[in-house]
Amino acid sequence: MPTTQFDKESIKQSIIGKLQRYNGRTLEDATDQQIYNAVASTVRDQIMQKWVKYRETDKDYTGKRLYYLSVEFLTGRSLHCNILNLCSTQEYLEALNELGLDWHRIFREEPEPGLGNGGLGRLAACFLDSLSSLSMPAMGCTIRYEYGLFRQRILGGQQVEVPDSWLDNGNVWEVSAMEDVCVVHFGGHVEMVNEDDRIKFVLKGYHSIEAVPYDMPVAGYGCDTVNTLRTWRARAPKNVDETNYMGGSYSRALQEQELASMISKVLYPEDNNYEGKQLRLKQHYFFTSATLQYALKDFKRRFGTNFMLIPEKMTIHINDTHPGLAIPEFMRLLMDEEGLGWDEASWIVQHTIAYTNHTVMSEALEKWPEQMMAELLPRIYMILQEINRRVCLRLADHYQNGEDPRIAKMAITAYGMVHMANLCVAMSYSVNGVSQLHGEILKNDTFKDYYEFMPAKFTAITNGITHRRWLMACNTGLRNLICDTIGDQWIREPERLQDLLPYRDDAAFRAEFAKIKRHNKELFSDMLMQRQKMSVDPDFMFDVQAKRLHEYKRQLLNALHIMVLYNRIMDDPNFTMVPRVFIFGAKASPAYYLAKQIIRLIIAISKLIDRTPRAKKFLRVVFMENYDVSGAESLIPAADLSEQLSTAGKEASGTGNMKFMMNGAVTMGTMDGANVEIYEQVGQDNIYIFGMRADTVSDLYREGGYAPMHIYENNAELRHALTQIIDGTLFPDNPATLQDIYHYLLFSDPYFVLKDFGSYSMAQRRVDQDYRLQDKWLRMAITNTACSGVFSSDRTIKEYNDRIWHLK
Numbered sequence: 001m002p003t004t005q006f007d008k009e010s011i012k013q014s015i016i017g018k019l020q021r022y023n024g025r026t027l028e029d030a031t032d033q034q035i036y037n038a039v040a041s042t043v044r045d046q047i048m049q050k051w052v053k054y055r056e057t058d059k060d061y062t063g064k065r066l067y068y069l070s071v072e073f074l075t076g077r078s079l080h081c082n083i084l085n086l087c088s089t090q091e092y093l094e095a096l097n098e099l100g101l102d103w104h105r106i107f108r109e110e111p112e113p114g115l116g117n118g119g120l121g122r123l124a125a126c127f128l129d130s131l132s133s134l135s136m137p138a139m140g141c142t143i144r145y146e147y148g149l150f151r152q153r154i155l156g157g158q159q160v161e162v163p164d165s166w167l168d169n170g171n172v173w174e175v176s177a178m179e180d181v182c183v184v185h186f187g188g189h190v191e192m193v194n195e196d197d198r199i200k201f202v203l204k205g206y207h208s209i210e211a212v213p214y215d216m217p218v219a220g221y222g223c224d225t226v227n228t229l230r231t232w233r234a235r236a237p238k239n240v241d242e243t244n245y246m247g248g249s250y251s252r253a254l255q256e257q258e259l260a261s262m263i264s265k266v267l268y269p270e271d272n273n274y275e276g277k278q279l280r281l282k283q284h285y286f287f288t289s290a291t292l293q294y295a296l297k298d299f300k301r302r303f304g305t306n307f308m309l310i311p312e313k314m315t316i317h318i319n320d321t322h323p324g325l326a327i328p329e330f331m332r333l334l335m336d337e338e339g340l341g342w343d344e345a346s347w348i349v350q351h352t353i354a355y356t357n358h359t360v361m362s363e364a365l366e367k368w369p370e371q372m373m374a375e376l377l378p379r380i381y382m383i384l385q386e387i388n389r390r391v392c393l394r395l396a397d398h399y400q401n402g403e404d405p406r407i408a409k410m411a412i413t414a415y416g417m418v419h420m421a422n423l424c425v426a427m428s429y430s431v432n433g434v435s436q437l438h439g440e441i442l443k444n445d446t447f448k449d450y451y452e453f454m455p456a457k458f459t460a461i462t463n464g465i466t467h468r469r470w471l472m473a474c475n476t477g478l479r480n481l482i483c484d485t486i487g488d489q490w491i492r493e494p495e496r497l498q499d500l501l502p503y504r505d506d507a508a509f510r511a512e513f514a515k516i517k518r519h520n521k522e523l524f525s526d527m528l529m530q531r532q533k534m535s536v537d538p539d540f541m542f543d544v545q546a547k548r549l550h551e552y553k554r555q556l557l558n559a560l561h562i563m564v565l566y567n568r569i570m571d572d573p574n575f576t577m578v579p580r581v582f583i584f585g586a587k588a589s590p591a592y593y594l595a596k597q598i599i600r601l602i603i604a605i606s607k608l609i610d611r612t613p614r615a616k617k618f619l620r621v622v623f624m625e626n627y628d629v630s631g632a633e634s635l636i637p638a639a640d641l642s643e644q645l646s647t648a649g650k651e652a653s654g655t656g657n658m659k660f661m662m663n664g665a666v667t668m669g670t671m672d673g674a675n676v677e678i679y680e681q682v683g684q685d686n687i688y689i690f691g692m693r694a695d696t697v698s699d700l701y702r703e704g705g706y707a708p709m710h711i712y713e714n715n716a717e718l719r720h721a722l723t724q725i726i727d728g729t730l731f732p733d734n735p736a737t738l739q740d741i742y743h744y745l746l747f748s749d750p751y752f753v754l755k756d757f758g759s760y761s762m763a764q765r766r767v768d769q770d771y772r773l774q775d776k777w778l779r780m781a782i783t784n785t786a787c788s789g790v791f792s793s794d795r796t797i798k799e800y801n802d803r804i805w806h807l808k
């Protein structure tokens, strides 16, 4: 292993030494947090050694580099995964043991950087881990939000948001890179000046913000590569406003500082929803501009001013449209700063930028008012208009008709708005979807006209998850069992998990597998006790739906089904079922009223069951507070059933589905996103598929929806459950509390909850029957783990590289 090994003794010395030097404490009287810091900075020392070496070799590197731009990187905690990737688990485990320290307790001290909302941000983090582990040179670039995603509390049965100031105790993993501080301009106006017989555009009267980079090392597993996650922080430039101090406006100078730092203050808590907030536009331009300035500076250091070489030497990958201003910003830098002409600049950009789409939800597609863009970024707006003019000319030519209605749909600026997705599709060399089904929907629907116009750039690459965090680190029991059974080759080649398949028939293996699952349930129950003073019975089946709360993800389907089960228990004295605990984890965007009502509903159902002794024997509902990466790492290994209920065609891929599968949960899902591919991997006997297919759903939308009342009238069980939402069963004191949900389902139901209910309920009956046959169930669970190798993000990254990036 080419890693720098820190042996057990030097680890122990380092921890004790650090406590002494930095805290003036001995091990005995140090706090858990101080101990965490000492352990983490020991690991950091080890990574730094590698980082220095890697950077040294990287200086002479003349190949291609990837910049992965994402407004979110949901990394989760670093300590455990860093130790794992350094291949030093054994050494640290022994060292901590000998010092009498509890390893899990120390890990828990690390604040979790919540720099993301959900799937898109977590994917970016998995990608970085795989890029490093596959030794591909890459830099992740994002914003250093002072406040990550809000922390969720449940008070009075409702979600309450609390700020997440994750940096309060410092961040062991980051170092500032002052040599790369740069300036980003906002506002002002553009003047044309004539210089050397050329027209130049110069921005005047602008407002400057400084971008300060903080770098976090991303060490690959068992290799020398240490890539960088660069996070940009905003601050007011020191020198520019000295005039303020001289004029005695000290407080104004402080105000400027305050205003500037707003840009990197807080992560917007919106997921699959878009609001045209000016501050968000500032955030996007801020980190995109800073990143491109740095990328260009690095290019010039390596290759001078031979700019036509750029597409050969770097790829700028934009994770959804949020960093899409990279397109006009790159053009601006090449034209205004480096003196290139439009055609050259545009050629370079169109061969350097690659774009991934992550959602087909129309409310999530980014559009900015032209007015806002023109005021905030006047030069960028000019360039956007010119891009638009040229694209529309090409389209008019292509359609042989300047009035063709498709042109307005494909335009970059139209009806007073800038359409970011159109910009990204028109100007990047690659456009990809995140699952096979999603890729098809992009081609046939979302970007249909563009696909017909420029088909070659469209592709689909199915998402993945890093099996290092999502199996090796979070489920050590299962990792050890797998290694003991099939060796450790699967760690480098996760597809080899397939070698587990024959062990489905081995009773001893099944028993071990079951033992681990049960142990994980106990661990989860302990964690829940610690986090929210609740416990769950590990003898119950764990049925889990954990993801952001959204109508299209249909937590309502699950909630209604629980009510139906409750009624069966209460109405029939002879009814029995496998005891099940339904566990939900979900944050709702603070302004998303219906989503918050759904949380209320789930908690109300949970309370109803808890006060009904007969129901409690078979049913429990647990709402896990503040579901985050660490919560997921504890919950997923404990799950038996994974609920993936999105309306077919709406979930671009899903990645939680892959994490559950890898940890031996069986999926209950629609034929949506990557569920389709999970189905193809495990076969129909090892998954529960229900509901309408994507084509049926889109036919229904075309027909203008359906009449949910019809289903209400024909399904007595469902009718009963729906009525209970408003008849005082849940809220005796105020039966109307959730009437909006009731009306929504009965008179609108845009995501077909009632329509798919019957099919869902039938599939759930089969789950109950199958779970009683423990051997059958275990075979299914093992099959899921064994077939999960293709969902490693290592496979995903290799595909991106083969088809899009072409790094070495």
Ligand code: 26V
Pocket: 071, 117, 118, 119, 120, 121, 123, 268, 270, 271, 272, 273, 274, 275, 280, 320, 322, 358, 359, 364, 366, 434, 463, 651, 652, 653, 654, 655, 673
């Ligand atoms: C939209 C916006 C709009 C304005 C700027 C901030 C912001 C942040 C997030 C979003 C929605 C992001 C879309 C998203 O997270 N999509 C998810 O991406 C996953 C990774 O590809 C995929 O597995 C999920 O199916 C998809 O919902």
